[in-house]
Amino acid sequence: MLSQDQRSGVAVPRPDDPQPVRFRVLGPLAVQGRDGRAIPVPGTKQRAVLGYLLLHPNQVVATSRLVDALWPGRKPVTARKMVQNAVSALRTALARGNGPDDEVVLLTHAPGYLLRVDPELIDLHRSRRLAEQGRRELAAGSPAAAAESFRQALAQWNGAVLADLVEAGASWPELAAMSEERQAIREDRADAELRCGRHQTVLGELRLLAEADPLNERLCALLMLALHRNGKPVEALELYRRQRDLIAERFDSEPTRELRDLERAVRTRDPAIDPPAPAQTVPPLAPPEEVAADLAADRSAPPAATRTVFRPPPGAPPSALVTEALPSAPVLATPTGEDAPPGHAAGERKRLSAVLVRVEPPAAVGGDDAEAFDIRFREVSAVVAEEAARYGGTVAGRIGSTLLMLFGVFRSRVDDALRAVRAGHAVHDRLLRLALPLGVVPGAGRVRVAVSTGDALVRFTEAGQDAAPMVVGALLDQCLRQLESAEPGHIKLCDATRRAARLVTAGLGDPLDSGSASAAVAALGRSPAAPGARAPLVEREAELDVLTALFNQAVRTGRPHQISVLGEPGVGKTRLVQEFARLVGARAEDAHLLRLRMPVLGRPTGRTALGELVGLCAGLHPADPPHTVDDKLSAALRRWLGPRVVDRETVLGHLRALVAPAHTGGVLDGEAVAACRRMLEALAAERPLVLVLEDLHLADDGVLDFVDGLAESSARIPLLVVTTARPDLIERRPTWGGGGYRTTSTMHLEPLSQDASARLVSRLWEQWGVRRTLDRSDLTSVTGGIPLFVVEYAALFGRPSPAERAEVCGAWPEHLPERVRAVVTEHIDALRPQAKAVLRDASVQGPRFWSEAVAAVGGREVAECERWLAHLERRHFLVRADRSSIPGSDEYVFRSAWVREVTRLSVLQPARREGRRRADAWLAERAAGIR
Template structure:
């Protein structure tokens, strides 16, 4: 440029020579490198050196003709091995770009995002299109050009980082979408776009960005997204407060915690799951996470896909809650479910993981199993189990925090799953292998997959089989869960008939309810049970009821007449002499059953009776 007027440079060889020298300004460029840049090896003419010398001579003449007195003119020097173009760095946008970019990054690293955004915005304003666009269109492709273009993209990402830190996600959303469309494999830009979309209330779109970049990485490079991108996806799934937009000047300060003096401050609505770092003190509790993904594809209409997703989400929630879990997050085709111990006694009984796997198996059976392959969703599920910290003062029924590593492992397993597969981690398999049958898939994506239930996962070896009685108790528990109405089952039998083992076995099999043992002193009251049944059904076990005093018997009757609906099942065992002492006990209860045990020796492989035979095992009290 000469006084803002363009200068004609001449032919393609002269422009290419100047372009390469400018990209390496103030550095010697070997003649061989210039020749390779101007011609392909196969097309290099015998007069190539002469053509290059003519181009250099023409550039020197041009510099001499457009010299200005107030600036230092460029000097094109001949060196030992080639040429060097000496210029004033302040006269070349490329040098100013690199200098200001370093300043902006330093401000961003120092925690001054507003100043960094202003500086980086100035840096990007130096660009007026692609560098040496005419040469690129002519077919020239140099490593220096690629490096310069990547440097620009890096600065754009730094600028978006600063603006996101300023809470200006809406202002940069359009630019981020355009950048990711042009550069779909840049994970940092995809991370920023996901964050901007999530903060703009577009959670489904944010997760769709993750799916697209993961698919492209796998197809083009055989890679999986990096850890940062995976953790962001999990944070979006569980609505982690750490990725919310930063508080602006007019936003209220949110105070978290349980100190009495902070109770009057503004607090968020509690959620069942929070993504938090591990606590430094307190106990540990086992939790199993199930990640469910049901993709309906893009072949149908948007309304049809939306309705299918809603039906699937409803089915997932029903099955998860049926097995005592909770849906922690559901966005689009992805749902996260969490299973925690149903009671303090279950925490060490390896039942949490078993309930999680059973829920996944039930979902596989319910979600569109009979539809043709082209109409049913691609269903994949993953189950992971781990231990998480409990705060020292946290009660057992309060929501549990979830470690991000557990969710990251679950998402990694989900990527290994094929259609209709349930993939589990090694710990889940170890905890549940007595109840669940697994297969080991080989090949490059080795994984443990769920094949089905073991024939008798929990029944102890021995001459007696109480499968029918256990099935009756399970069906009554399901009835209690659906109707939210208390029910009493009184198990009667002679000494040594197996009443206590039956109660213990059913307690071990309970999958979708909390459990409480009623001792001789009656340690629970109706208000206590109301709190326990807030989120799931409750089973109260009372053994040797014939030995209990009248106060305990009256307490059991009181449990069956609560002031409000309650999903409560009372399973009590007693000898017949109970009715010699209290002839009418339990007869006044509308929802009560008696189960009389007989000494039945069965082959261990005989299945439990089905259909009309089951109701005969119970008859109404009185």
């Protein structure tokens, strides 16, 4: 017989009745038999299988999903057999606790298993049911009953979800989502308590919750209300100020209208927010130390850095503080209407670098003189436009004698800040040479340049990239302040610009500290070092052996060979060729080694790249005067071609033209290409030559033709050309790296396995003297096996203090390194517009999503979405599940949590909310159809 607890509506068994088997997943996994005793479930794999099935009760879970859950990295050959053994042992254990009616049955159901169980026997379901009951009661105007329902829901929790399995390495996406469910129940409980007038009781817990989640605007609002009602309005206003500043710093945005209205109400002592009459006494909230312990346990799950928006609970009546309705149709991440720009979001958050250039006329200029100055100012505009185009930026506008250049608007690059710095210096130096024609003489007028880097909201017009976008944010105001304090002869850089520029100039000293524009340009002209280049090399032994074998073959046969190393950003192309170059360099007496990265910043890559190559062969230095360049080139040609070559002067003339600064632009001519190829062939004839050309996807067609020609050469020379590139190169030239030639080949680099990633972190921490325990599951979900991400993960989590982690992340959340954000943003912006749009639509959902849900978010055809999702999987953005938990719709996850976070943060908040609403609606519709 069952008695009924009238207060909570939960059926409570009498003490003398046998209890059915019960399961606890809200805390360490536990199974309680009919006699009330614990049923032991030995073995980590058995417990993991049971825990995963309990998270999906009465659903068919494919064996492949269980295998992925148990072995997220490299899987043993007998993985499926081990799952079968675990299921068999579980059936035996459950049979010991079952009664004659078999309340719990573990069935084999193609393509996997189904755990048939009454959901009420699982604490997670009971918590969810009680929480929904509380929300209905709160919407119906019964806050006291709602508070009790929320208390009952929280009482089901005994720690983090499946805490013992998490400790053993489980990192399933469902765990983080359930941790967020608990947080939502806490917030709803606090809301109900405040509506009951229990602001004194709830204040302590709200302080702890808000401290643990500083970007949660709903928590901020609840705490502000509690402080106000406890007679602490000044503290409430100070809390709002900190929240506003944090949102402005992190997101370049402002608090929601609800939070702003609440601040106004606190400031004006609006009686509408005064406390209601106290309700009856209820059981106390959890002690502060218990709440703190629970929060610490929750944070053991992978963090989700979100800015939680304050909004009423579902079904609640509109707040008296809300005076204006939200827009009924916010802009989507990827608008699909007729007025939407093709291939572009209507707006997105982007990291930009802004350059302001001001040429101040003499104070006496006015009337006709001002008109003359304006005519001559066109020369200034032309200089700025030329340098902006040269360095990959765009001129965004002019106010008076001030011009604005922007970098990263249409396509982000890792080196946008460095490009902006170089463009600013180049404009500054050229304008100084225009000083006299402009009438700007020393003491009468000045040329000022400032560069600032930061986040901004970029809105595109209907014309897309054919028209200048609208840029909104504090970035431009900051740049204006920089401009006001800029001194003549110097360029004013903000700290964010310096930090971003140094990310791509590691190992070049500190050229940004130079006050001289010319000196800074010269220092920054060298090829930037790749981040993570000095990290240990792991799981690339086979690839290194291939490169070594090809070199030995070229030496043995005397035939040229060209191999392309292809891979996505951060996958380790540079680190692999660096290690290969080290091995070749150790045989310096046996081989020549030349390394060149594309492009040299801000200049065309045709003549410039070949000129750099000539300079490497001849030992030229950027500071060499013209006569020294001639001497070095002549000496090199005599050594390579011999003193009796008839056309030596002709060859010398072509090489001199390639390295001359005045000839860095233009199209490569056939004679210059032939001269450069002849120089390399002569060098290889002297000793075997290894030519390493990195980032070849950035090269122009002239360089690609030149490299192709080296492999096709009929000359018998021991030459190995090693190129690195992203897969973009294959899209430009589908036959690259194969093309039917026996002398060309291609190598594709894949992400690291979980074991290799862990080894890399351990070796880095050992080098740095860091003593920490590595969370392998968190490492895999965050980094996706991308070596650059693994190195950044090690750098971030090897630093114990928030201040040290801030050095890695800059102004971004502590878990998102600045370099990762720059690389991922560049990678995303390099996608085709349709692929980028689909990726953004996927990011507003959870870590796991379905192709049909993505189609629902963006309003596209499912077949179209599936094509682009497959493309994104090939580009290492996504991973497709072997079996989908929703029949008929492909299931995907982001390869790296960092990739999803960068993509999601670029989507405007209204679009995120609308996208999530559409995805939830699709899920609800599918769930109803399945039932």
